Amino acid sequence: MKSPTPPPQRRQWSLNSRATRGLLFQLIALVLIALGIWFLAHNTQRNMQVRGIQSGFDFLGSAAGFDIGETLIAYDPSESYGKAIWVGVLNTLKVAGLGILFTTILGVLLGVGRFSRNGLVRGICYGYVELFRNVPILLQLLMWYLIFIEVLPASNEAWSIAGLFFLSKGGFAFPYPTAGLGAVTAGAAVGLVAVWLWLRRVQQRFEATGHDGDRLWTPIALVIACAVAGWAISGMPTEWNVPEQLVFMVDGGVSATPEFMTILVGLVMYTSAFVAEVVRSGIQSVSRGQDEAAAALGLDPRQKMRLVVLPQAMRVIVPPLTNQYLNLTKNSSLAVAIGYPDVVSIANTTINQSGRAVECIAIIMLVYLTTSLSTSLLMNWYNQRVAIKER
Template sequence: MPAKPHPLIASRPPPPDNRRTAYIWRNRALQLVVLAIIGLLVWYLIGNTLANMRARGAHAGFDFLLDPAGFEISEGLFGYESGQPFWRAFLVGLGNTVRVALSSIVVCTVLGTLLGIGRLSRNFLLRSLCTAYVELVRNVPILLQLLMWYFVLSDMLPTSDEALSPLPGLFLSKSGLVFPVPASPLSWIYAGAGLLLGVTASFLHLRRASRVLSDSGRQLPRVWPVVLMVCGGIALGYALGGLIGDTGWAFDLPEKSEINISGGAAVTPEFLAVFLGLSTYTAAFVAEVVRAGVQSVQHGQLEAARALGLGRVQQLRLVILPQAMRVILPSLTNQYLNLTKNSSLAVAVGYPDLVSIANTSLNQTGRAFECVAIIMAVYVSLSILTALFMHRFNRRADLKGLA
């Protein structure tokens, strides 16, 4: 009979695995060497290209960014004048790209989720309509769809003096969409702060609901508290901004005259064309991602949910979607990246995004290499940031303990 080990000896931790430690440090060293080689190769190629350009008498370098641009930009999030430098023009183009990409991501996510769930509906008409939309939209090139939307908005809509008014205070015409805005500039700032406060409170509430569900099995309401917190935060911020501002809580309402529409804020037909094109096109792919994710959930999970007496909405919200997110999120990240890169096609309809600003700057300065390098750097940065955010969200949404 073998002797039992001494208690002190048995409680000692196992000796460190020196071979594994050496293997890890060797891999890290090899990665650093490869990274250094790639960096040197890139530096050599850039230096060689710039030297050849100087030898041929072509100007090289990014010093042109400090020169006056000398051209106008039709719209932008930031104030801009033609006498301002090129770097500010690129900043305006970047803001326009981010604005149309973020708004399209929100809309395509909501629309694509509804279409994906609709494709699995028991209702034959709803299922057929969703299927027809997906098959039609995703098989037509995005450029053609952008041109189609621009044609509809710029040619088929009435002029400003006969603008359509789908809702009170909204006017849609060839000049774009005009809508009311708060008269006090402070209202925008405080409303944004209220939105941030509402999102923070919603995040804390969702964490608490998850903790309560894990500890006691009690299901706290999630949707309505989040909606109330976000809307309440925006309303509170707007109320504070109106209380502090000179104009109070008044709105700048657009008014239609015999010539044009005055007042309010407006978005151009170019923005609407890009926004609608990207949203509707990407929504078709998001619908397929959602449908595949829902169908990946094992049928036994659905049967268990039915045995517990859960309704169809509860089955979808509490059982199906949480497990389907493991399949949906990685593919959804690819669709967000594709949407951001497809926004570069906005130049085809005259929307002043980053590519459009870079093309105009290239024609005025002749700095082709520098302008293309800026475009590449910006899109690579946006793609990496999107991928990192979605990867972090994917890790948080992953269900631990499931194969």
């Protein structure tokens, strides 16, 4: 016989209740914060009106009137300030996305390299970390920019690789397909899903039987096979836009400007040094007994690192790694120092032409706040997935 369910207790709204006092104090704090924000906004608005300064976001629909040297989407100077700022946002996201990808790869390699049995490899990794993390990022950006501008040859004398890739002061030009690219990308995306399913099956088999499967070449083959299948489904197009060396310049293909290469290389080299230290500390947090137990099971050094050490180290690595991703995204705002048209650079030009400083700065803050919060949410989700589940 089930015991009767007790009736729900009613909240006692009394100042003698700790819960009631806590709720009251929180409401008072929210009211004070709201009043403070209202006072600052009202005071700013009134001072701008007194000085005859226009305000509002209506300027976003006006013609920008300035060109942007590097864009991911089509843009014309006759288009609006809103379109120009959106171009800057996309340029910022491009740098941040590629920077996080390459930083992760290089930082993990450097961090693992600190434990190499080869003294030369350990020394190179240690010297890299100590050099790049102790020099300010702005100085490194200026250094890389000078290297790309002063060391590389002129556009009419570009360094060429197989007549397809050209590197010069004008940037790095390389060929790209003019047809079938969407189908190949879709095929590669399907391949990534297949890779996830394959790795999941391999892991389940390893946990059940102790027999490991191929985690490198089979995933690579799956992605390539699916990409080729997408190309075949699209009709096997063979049209490519190939760069060509002309008398004064390199024409055709896709070109990465010196400014883009500077900000990307600078951010990756700088942030990867910190990521390497995060990885090293995470690996060192795993007890020596785990390594000895893995050796007793007959695992080779590569398997010990991949199957035993790194999975346990991830719970220590992921939280500070998230901070480094956020730092990389925010440090991309330094691109204005070397002339890369990111959201900060384009917003500064918009301020000079429209005079809407408060609105443009608010847009910049909103962009970086959104990207940082999105990165944090994604990394927190991943941190929960890799966390060790305790009984």
